Amino acid sequence: MTTDAIRAAGAEQAAAHRRKKLIKYALIHLGIIAFVCVCVYPLLRIFSVSLRPGDKLVSTDLALIPDGATFRSYWSLLTSTHFLRWLWNSLVITVATSFIGVSLASTAAYAFSRFSFGGKKAGLILLLSTQMIPAGMLILPLFLMIMKLGLMNTYLGMIIAYSVSSLPFSIWILKGYYDTIPRSLEEAALVDGTSQIGAFYRVILPLSTPALSIAFLFNFTTAWNEYLVARVVLFSSKQYTWTLGLFELQGQFITQWGMFAAGSMLVTLPVLAVFLYSSKWLISGLTLGSVKG
């Protein structure tokens, strides 16, 4: 065989290899795009329904932008239902919950991160084991406690029910983050004459704003999206959180479909933005506890 022939054979092999790779990548793209369609289509579909004019709310049309698209549904949602009130209720409950949850978690996590004391390990195990208690199981006793305290259908009842549900998780995230801050920073502050609490307040807290905001977001989204506790504690339409309100709209399928879709869009877009922005940290936090254990 001449060198030319060998070179030609090599080139051919390389070309075949490249072709194979191209086909492989094309297949991968196709496969992923199919999945992407399945994932995104329902959301686009909600959007399309929310734009439908009132007389064509139910139709077998599959177009994304319907004929005669209008924002009428959004308008009637805001004016003829309690939607804004529902959002406000959710907001008050959620912000109060997250505020309490994060402040309790930040100090507890500091104790776990910086001190060694009797019962530290037991405390950490207790935190993990509370995660084993299924949330759905605590609804009944919480409901009875709230009823006995006379807090049915109030913000306070909801805040009490929500406030500690994300606490163990928040403590884990924050402890993990505090552990990465070098002790020498605090020691420097102590030498400069502040107390341990002062060092925590002036050095550690400002440095851990990213972790604090993630804990806040986690508390926030958990309470914001909660449905089952709200279902049993709140019973008058004006006190509803948005989850209950949307369920009510969706229940009257034919008549309110457009308003339901409009409300869903209004609620989903901000949540989606926040989630996509913070997902990286949330995921690392989610796997933190299990990987370390």
Added chain:
Amino acid sequence: MELLSSLYEVAWFVFVVAAGIAVLEGYFYYHFKFHDRPWFFWAGLAGFPLLAWLGLGAAGLGKEGLFAWLFATEAVVLLFFRHIVKGRNSLAYLLLAPAFTGLALLLVYPFVFQIYLSFHDLKLTTIMQWKQTGTLPFVGLRQYYDVFTVPPLAEAGFFKLLGRTLWWTFVNVFFHVLGGFALALMLNNDIRFKGVYRTLLVIPWAMPQVVAVLAMRGEFHSQYGFVNIILNKIAAFSPFLASLGVGPVQWLSDHPLTTCMLINVWLGIPFMMVVILGGLQSISSSYYDAADIDGASYFQKLRFITLPLIKPVLMPAVTLGTVWTFNNINVIYLVTGQAGGTEQADILVSALYKAAFTYNRYSYSAAFAIVIFLILFAISVFYLKTFDAAKEAR
């Protein structure tokens, strides 16, 4: 005005919480400061329960039983400070106190209360008595006996529900892992638009679950949901497929469980995908290079490199996923609605939720919840045991 008063209510509540924390901290601070004085033990034992009792009495909560309870608690606290803490690490305990008090009141106490309920009889006819006197008739193990003999809703009994729950959990977790694995393997190539794909693929997970489930429920409507519209079009387009039985289905009325499963699989795949992708990216490519030199096929590499190396990431995720799926009230409740509707899709937890809050059978539901918890506990322990064994085998 109403909005302002609601804000005022919340501000007042936050203030009360802060004041409660301050009292708590003061209480512990006192113990740390004076724990080694000779008068400390007796003064604490007599003084604190009395003070607290008077304080709570002024707030309208004072009762004789409460006094005894405070007394016992104080004795335990005193002994704890005297013999275990001895004034060391006072700051750590002061920092931990609020969080753990919160957890004790709102997580541990409800759990204990649930156990108490399960041995008593709280239902619609005894609830007034309970509200006024706080006492309930003791019934021993009867609620537990009822759990296995009396169906929680109208039709399915405990064992049927258990079987359905296991099937539901298995199918969901299986498809979550399968779909997540396939997607992660595809995404783990050096392809274009990877970030965009990843973002779009996590949308079902990122959407508020209530919106996602309710919207999907609407889309399974027999006439106007896109699932049946598409099935209709396929059937019209290809008579051959139509003759095979492809066509519109009465999802919500005839196949509620399948509908719930489809929705939940759709919801759960992104989480598994993200977790597995994270695991795949941490595998060093040198393993694959070595296998290539040895002439390993694609499936051999998958079987002998990827799977074993992904296991430490996958096992906790699968355990978590199993527990979540087992406990998933949300999807089933939102799709099938309150009790009185179809029961064909109910699993243990959703039946429990409906039995408790539609039929007001509180004690029965408490016993039911304890039984479910024990089952779940056994499953988790089993999972973690096998996981530990796998860890040691390596």
